[in-house]
Each structure stands twice: as structure tokens, then as C-alpha cells.
Amino acid sequence: MKEHLVSLPEAAPFSLWRLHARSLLAAGIAPEHIVWRSSSGQDDLFSQPDPSPETETSKPQKISRNCLLFLETLLCHANPEKFSLAYRILWRSRRERSLLKTGTDPDIVMANRMAHQIGREVHKMKAFVRFREKTPQGSNTRHFAAWFEPEHHILEKAAPFFARRFTDMNWMILTPKGSVGWDGETCVVTREACTRTIFEDEAEALWKTYYRSIFNPARVKVKAMRSEMSPKYWKNLPETELIPEMLAQAARQTW
Amino acid sequence: MKRTFSEKLAILSDAAKYDASCASSGSDRRGSKKEPGLGSTERSGICHSWTPDGRCVSLLKILMTNFCIYDCAYCINRVSSGVERARFSVEEIVWLTMEFYRRNYIEGLFLSSGIIRSSDYTMEELVRVAKVLRLDRGFRGYIHLKAIPDASPDLLAEAGLYADRLSINVEMPTETGLTQYAPEKDSIGIRSAMGHIRKKMDATKEKTLAGRRPPRFAPGGQSTQMIVGADAATDQDILSSSSALYSDYRLKRVYYSAFSPIPHASQALPAQKPPLLREHRLYQADWLFRFYGFQFQEITENRPDGMLDLEVDPKLSWALDNRAVFPVDINQAPRELLLRVPGLGPRSVKVLLATRRHKTIRLDDLERLRVSIRKIRPFITTPDWRPIKLIDRMDLKSLFAPPPQQLSLL
Structure with missing residues (x-):
């Protein structure tokens, strides 16, 4: 059988991976026939996948909500193995109903460990972000900014915490993997790399x-x-x- | 000479460091999106930093003042100590809490104080800080207030309106210890204040006849602290004291603080390094009670001198003393029994229980869960493993205990 090559940027959002996974699953392509390659350049975001992703599948696949949520977390990991691991779990979970609950299965052990690392980093981000004040003259809201360097793509997961807590001030958290910002009303998360800026706070x-x-x-x-x-x-x-x-x-x- | 703000902060946080608690957990979950204000609380606390003493920094832990009219021997702030003194105003504490919080340094405030003028006056000032933070500044972060034992019940009730957690330190594990070292404190007063706090907390769980809910009262519960190694109390004394405290006052936590030599120490106290390993074993025993279903009494009943084994942890020590319970069948044993197996914690037990409903667990499954096979092997059976006589070995402990150290010549 022919090998399928899928090239995705390491920071690919879950939705992009899902498009590929969905069409591969619909075409009945087993995990061992797919090579998931992670590319670093931004251009790859627009590269043509093989086979081309379809927005609607001919055969709808029933995947439990729990499984999808779990895979979404897994895709936050920085290890490029995540693409093939997530597909393998997706593929197997259709037949093996209790796969996710089999905590000693090698795939699940690996995935649980990665999910745990992500959860831990989200927790550490809540702890170690340090805001510095930079309120422009004449502003009646106070402005703060922070620089943080996460290993994994966790900004979407950590953002609600900051939005719930620091509501009466404007703030930005800048990271090499994107940014989170709050203007008093809405919380915006991006995945564009930021550069480090340092200023003093008394x-x-x-x-x-x-x-x-x-x-x-x-x-x-x-x-x-x-x-x-x-x-x-x-x-x-x-x-x-x-x-x-x-x-x-x-x-x-x-x- | 007037001290600067920074000098006062240095004095008042230095004075607060002998309180071990820094927890910011266990309160109700709230945020600031619906009403104007600042702050939130999470179900589990957050430690924002760690100091090189291995302790977490979760709250701004300071005293309002370290002036004190009491003379407790173990306390650096006792009236007879030569330490420098300072006092923060209500406004200063409120400002500092808000500014630290905005920068994400802390989860909130843990405020305590030396006793000045009277217990009621001191308590009133502490409550005032919490009230200003909550009502004037809309602060929704965590507040832990130290309750002054002899303060009036009305003040304690008011403290519970604004604080997430209240604590009163029992200080010494036994009454004799307390009378010996803290002549002005009495254990009956401390315990009656704890009982009062418990009643108030219980009341919030029941609706009144008219169907109304009683006002909020310290949703994060109450905790206490005992100093370890200053008096002659054994670990058994300490743990039986904990047992009574947890059940009588439904405490969230009991903290054990290895007595640490303080500058300007009283002559009445041992000048020794803090017994950190002993403190660690006590926390492990406390953990066994809170998460593993152990009773405190079981943990020490086989210890000849009433002291926990410093060589091996209390769970392994219990297993070595109760070998008849083992080996345990990993595929059959109930949760309570699995939790008794050295090397298995609540998390791995949870995974094992879920997994064994679908498949038989073998030794390599345990290895994949990163359970220490070396530690667990003598105590379990799986279809591919049976510990032949290992459990009967007299020298079983030596497989776990650290090798004996040569006595130092110097």
C-alpha cells in the first residue's frame, strides 16, 4: 500500500490536524501507512496536504467527545510525535472502546504523560508570569505586560485564567509561541512569535x-x-x- | 527614626516566616468578570515562587506588627526578644497586597500579628484589612487571617465574612508544652475558638427555617500549626493530637513546623538544627491519614519509642510491621488495600482500578506506569509474579533503607 505523507507545521492548531485526520480516517488509511512530517516554516501552513483535506466526510466517524478533547490537549505538545500518536489513538479508539481508560497501554501511557506535561506547564504559567507596569500617561486604566517562555502551545489553555483574574487592567503576555492580551473586555490569543522586551517596574x-x-x-x-x-x-x-x-x-x- | 516602607516590609515578613502555611486552596471558585474588581480563586492553589528553604510562596505572608505583649519562648516576636519592631497601617497592607497581586506575584494575603493593646483590638485591625480589601477595593483573591484566640466571637464571625481561611496555632503538641513555653496562652481558649469557628462553618451548610442561607463563613476552612522538636513530645503524641484536631474541629490542614533556631533565642530552648527529616516524616504520616485511609494510631502503634522511623517512610514502615497483609493481588484487591502497598499512590491506584476492568495487569504494565518494581515487588502478586518468601525475609528492610553511614570522626 502507498505511503501517505502529511506535512504540518509543529505549531499546527488542532483544527488543521483534524481536517487531515478526518479525511485519512474516512479513506480508511491505517496509521502505519502515514508519515506525519513536521515542518518549521510558516509557508507550510498553506502547503497542499496529501490527500487533500475535505471539510465534510462521506462516512461520518463517531468519535467520543472525551476522545476529541483529549486529542486536542495532546496537540498542544511540542513533540512532533504528537501527530502520529494522536492519529493512532483515533484509529484504534473506533474498535477498542475502552482504549482511553486502559492506562497501561503503551500509546495511552505516552499520551497521558504528554497531557500531564501540558497540564503542568499551564499550571506553571499561571504561577510564573510576572507582570510589569507600563501605564501610558493620562490613561485611566493601568497597563501591564509580561514575557514568558512556554515549551508547549498552551496559551489558549492558560488565557481564561488570566482573563478571569486580571479584569480591571489592560495586559499582554508575550511569548515566542504567541501572545495573550486583554483590553478590559475581550481576550485575544495569537500564535505569532513575539520578541522579548524588557522594562523596569519599581x-x-x-x-x-x-x-x-x-x-x-x-x-x-x-x-x-x-x-x-x-x-x-x-x-x-x-x-x-x-x-x-x-x-x-x-x-x-x-x- | 522613621523606617522606610521597604524596611518595614523586611521586618514584618521576616517575622512571619515561622508560620509554615502558605496554602491558597480549598475556597469557593470565583472570578472578577461579572462584577468590577480584581482577582479570582482556583480550586487548587498556586505557588508563585519557591525560596531556597524549599517552601512555596503563594501568599503575601506578613505580620501587621511584630510588637507583642506576650512572651512565648519559641517566638521571635515575644516581648523579651531584641528583634527590631515595626508596624504597617491598614492602608499600607491593602496597597501592597493589591500591587503584588496585579503583578501575579501572589494568590492573596496571609495576615497575622503580634498582640498589641488587647486581643480584641488586634483582631479588629486584622478584620479591617480584609474588609477594606473586599468592600472598598473589590479584591477577590485569597485571604487567610490568623484568628486571635481570645478575641470576641463577633469579631471571629466578621473575620469569616471576608476571609477564605482562618487559623489558630495550637503551637505545642501537648498542653504541658504550651504551659511551659507560652505562659499567656491557654489551650482551652485556643480549642474553644476553634470549636466556635467549626460551628460557624457547619452552620453555612444548613438553611434556616425561613429557607435562607446563613452568611458566608471562611469557605477555605481552618488550619493550625504545631512546633516539632522544641519540647519532649513524641511523634505519637503529635499525631494523636492531629487526629483529635482533624476530627473535633474538622481542620483542613495541620502544619508541622520543625523548631528552627531563631535569632535572640530564649535560653529555655534547644539550640539545634531544625529536625527537618522528622518534620518530613510527620507530613508523610499526615498524608497517609488524609489521602490513603490510614488512621494515625496505626502508623505509630508498632513503633517502640513512639517515634517514626527516620530511615524509611511511614508507609513502608507500616508494611514491614504488618507483613501478614501481603502479598496483595493487584488484579483483585480493593482500593483500600492497594493504597497500602508501598510504591503505589492514589494516582497509580486510580489508573490500575480503571485498567483492570478491561485487561489483566502484569508486571510490565506496572513498569510502564513508572511504579518502582524494586519497591513494590515483595508486596504484590500478578499472574506473572509471585514473591516467594521475599516477604518473610528478616532483612527485608535493608533492601530499602539507606546504607548505614560511618560515624564521623570530627
Whole structure:
């Protein structure tokens, strides 16, 4: 049987993958005959898929809502394996009704692990975004911006949290994978890469004072700190530059 | 000399760090989209940072003032301590909370205070901060208030209107410990305030005869803290105290704080490093009670000196003392029993229960779930695995415990 090549940008939204998956499924093409290739260029967004995606299928496939939601989460992952894994689960779930609940199946183990990593990063984004104030003169709403570097495509998943919480101010979260913005009424998520901009916020000095003072030098547990606050996030957290000095000071104290 | 805002912040957060709690979980879920204001709460809390002591920073944890008329030996803020003193005004705390919150540094405020003038006066000031945040600023983030035990019930009721969580520290695991180290505090007063808070919380769950709901009262519940290692209390004393606290006052959490040497320490206290491993074992035991269906009594009943084993965790220690229960059939055993198997946690048990309805679980299935086969093997059976006599080995513990360390010469 002929091999089918599908080329998708790594950041392809779920809807684009679904178009391809739907027509492949309708044509009865098994996962082992498809090569999912991830391309990096933006041009590929418009490349012709093979076979060409159809918006309506001739044979409607019944896929449970749970399965679709699960695959949608999976597609947020940065690992390009996600395309073929998602299709394999889709393909198998038509026959194996309890596939998603079989937590020891190798495909499901892998997918659960990826979904878990995505959930964890959404949680860390809620924790580690740091807004800096940049209110233009004469504005009666306050303006804030933040720079964050997620590994996965999680902005759509994290956006509702920020919109529910920071309602009375204008804010933007810029990332290499897109942006989230709020103007007081609507929340807009894009997938266009942003560049890092840095500006000062005076309140940060108070935050650092707090961070330094709330630390108890009599109990140093660096491993516990690093496992929860991975060093990959440190460069965008203003307080972490204090850590070496705090540890050095703690080591000088004798109890 | 007048202190700057930043100097006051340094003093008042330094003074607050001996309180272990920083939780922002367990409250009702709310946001700010429907009404003007700022803030939201999630079902599970968020830790916005970690300090090198391994503790999470979720809330702005400060004292309103560290002036105090009490003289509790373990406390850095006691009246006889030489520590620097400061006081924040209500407005200053409100401003700082809002500014930190807007920058996503924190989930909210955990406000406590030294006792100044009287218990009622202090409590009134704490409540005022929460009230201004909620009513004047429309703040919907998390608020945890320390309740002052002897404050009037009306003030506690008002605190519950605005706070998500209330806490009163029992401080010492036993009454003798408390009388010895905190002469002005009495455990009856502390417990009656906790009982009062529980009653108020229970009342919000029932409608009145007229069908009305009673006003909101601390939806995030109440918690407390005990200091470990300052007095002679054993782990058994501590855990039986926890057991009573959880059941009598329906606490959300009991925190264990390894007694940590403080600057300007009282002569009455041991000058030693904080017993961090002991604290860790107590939290593990607490976890077994809250998520694994253990009773506190079972955890320590086989320990000869009433102390938890520092070498292995309390669950493994219990399993080694109760070998007759094992091996457990992974494909047949009920959830309660699976939770007793060393190496299985609530999450893997959930996956196993769902999976075994569709297929038989074998040893390599467990491996794929990243369960430690080495740890679990002596305690289970699967169709392809039976621990022959492993469970009877006298030296079973040595397979898990860290190798003995050579005594240091220096």
C-alpha cells in the first residue's frame, strides 16, 4: 500500500490536524501507512496536504467527545510525535472502546504523560508570569505586560485564567509561541512569535525584599525548590537572581 | 527614626516566616468578570515562587506588627526578644497586597500579628484589612487571617465574612508544652475558638427555617500549626493530637513546623538544627491519614519509642510491621488495600482500578506506569509474579533503607 505523507507545521492548531485526520480516517488509511512530517516554516501552513483535506466526510466517524478533547490537549505538545500518536489513538479508539481508560497501554501511557506535561506547564504559567507596569500617561486604566517562555502551545489553555483574574487592567503576555492580551473586555490569543522586551517596574524591588525576608536560612532545601521551580524558568523570574547570595549568607550562619 | 516602607516590609515578613502555611486552596471558585474588581480563586492553589528553604510562596505572608505583649519562648516576636519592631497601617497592607497581586506575584494575603493593646483590638485591625480589601477595593483573591484566640466571637464571625481561611496555632503538641513555653496562652481558649469557628462553618451548610442561607463563613476552612522538636513530645503524641484536631474541629490542614533556631533565642530552648527529616516524616504520616485511609494510631502503634522511623517512610514502615497483609493481588484487591502497598499512590491506584476492568495487569504494565518494581515487588502478586518468601525475609528492610553511614570522626 502507498505511503501517505502529511506535512504540518509543529505549531499546527488542532483544527488543521483534524481536517487531515478526518479525511485519512474516512479513506480508511491505517496509521502505519502515514508519515506525519513536521515542518518549521510558516509557508507550510498553506502547503497542499496529501490527500487533500475535505471539510465534510462521506462516512461520518463517531468519535467520543472525551476522545476529541483529549486529542486536542495532546496537540498542544511540542513533540512532533504528537501527530502520529494522536492519529493512532483515533484509529484504534473506533474498535477498542475502552482504549482511553486502559492506562497501561503503551500509546495511552505516552499520551497521558504528554497531557500531564501540558497540564503542568499551564499550571506553571499561571504561577510564573510576572507582570510589569507600563501605564501610558493620562490613561485611566493601568497597563501591564509580561514575557514568558512556554515549551508547549498552551496559551489558549492558560488565557481564561488570566482573563478571569486580571479584569480591571489592560495586559499582554508575550511569548515566542504567541501572545495573550486583554483590553478590559475581550481576550485575544495569537500564535505569532513575539520578541522579548524588557522594562523596569519599581514594585519589583519590594517583591525582592519580600522574597529575601521570607526565606528561613536555618532550613536550606535547594532540591525541593528546584524540583518545583525548574531553573528553566529562572531567567524570567526577577527574584531568582537573589538565590546565590541568599544561599551564601545562609551558609555563613551558624546555629 | 522613621523606617522606610521597604524596611518595614523586611521586618514584618521576616517575622512571619515561622508560620509554615502558605496554602491558597480549598475556597469557593470565583472570578472578577461579572462584577468590577480584581482577582479570582482556583480550586487548587498556586505557588508563585519557591525560596531556597524549599517552601512555596503563594501568599503575601506578613505580620501587621511584630510588637507583642506576650512572651512565648519559641517566638521571635515575644516581648523579651531584641528583634527590631515595626508596624504597617491598614492602608499600607491593602496597597501592597493589591500591587503584588496585579503583578501575579501572589494568590492573596496571609495576615497575622503580634498582640498589641488587647486581643480584641488586634483582631479588629486584622478584620479591617480584609474588609477594606473586599468592600472598598473589590479584591477577590485569597485571604487567610490568623484568628486571635481570645478575641470576641463577633469579631471571629466578621473575620469569616471576608476571609477564605482562618487559623489558630495550637503551637505545642501537648498542653504541658504550651504551659511551659507560652505562659499567656491557654489551650482551652485556643480549642474553644476553634470549636466556635467549626460551628460557624457547619452552620453555612444548613438553611434556616425561613429557607435562607446563613452568611458566608471562611469557605477555605481552618488550619493550625504545631512546633516539632522544641519540647519532649513524641511523634505519637503529635499525631494523636492531629487526629483529635482533624476530627473535633474538622481542620483542613495541620502544619508541622520543625523548631528552627531563631535569632535572640530564649535560653529555655534547644539550640539545634531544625529536625527537618522528622518534620518530613510527620507530613508523610499526615498524608497517609488524609489521602490513603490510614488512621494515625496505626502508623505509630508498632513503633517502640513512639517515634517514626527516620530511615524509611511511614508507609513502608507500616508494611514491614504488618507483613501478614501481603502479598496483595493487584488484579483483585480493593482500593483500600492497594493504597497500602508501598510504591503505589492514589494516582497509580486510580489508573490500575480503571485498567483492570478491561485487561489483566502484569508486571510490565506496572513498569510502564513508572511504579518502582524494586519497591513494590515483595508486596504484590500478578499472574506473572509471585514473591516467594521475599516477604518473610528478616532483612527485608535493608533492601530499602539507606546504607548505614560511618560515624564521623570530627
